[in-house]
Amino acid sequence: MGIPTGWWAAGLSGCRGLFEVFNRRPASLEGAVCLRVRFVNFDDVRLVVELGDAPDPLPARWAARGNNALRLRMQLADVLDLHVHGHLTGGLCSIEVATTSEGVLTRTWNPTYEARILSHYASLNHMEPFHRHASGTLGREEGGSWDGW
Structure with missing residues (x-):
């Protein structure tokens, strides 16, 4: 079974791993939040995205470690067009x-x-499973720094 066309991640390098983690089902961006947007330079943007969706059933390694949610590190390279309005001041963002x-x-x-x-x-440069203490509490980075990339 191949990657579904029309899936939001289908055009991203590394999407097969996300597809496999979700038991060969396209992970949804519904309820996802962008925790961090970092403009490295004019042609490189990096994002930290916390998915609202989770695999069902959870991968055995996740369950063994108490993880029930997933964060993604995304990189957008060779930026062709960029439009930014307003100020991002510590708030969470929706993402498409x-x-x-x-x-x-x-x-x-x-x-x-x-x-x-x-x-x-x-x-998709990195997938990090973690434990979300309660459903609906998106946006809390726990441990570790995302600045090291």
Whole structure:
């Protein structure tokens, strides 16, 4: 079974791993939050995304360690177009990702900020399972720093 066309992650390098973790089902961005947006330079943007969706059943290694949720590190490289309005001041953002004929279009937004990023290349660089203490409590980074990349 191949990667489903039209899935938000289908155009990202590394999407097969996410597809496999979710038991060969496309992980949803519904309820996902973008915890961090980092503009490294004009053609490299890095995101930390916490999914609202989780595999069912959970992978055995996750369950053994008490993990029940997943964070993704995404990299948008070779940025073709970038539009940012407002200020991102510590708030969480909603996120949409779509593959277009021009590249990967990523949009993050909250009430005071919006960014539209069209990149030639996008990848899922890292998947980090973690324990979310309660469903619906998205957006709490626990331990570790995401600045090391």
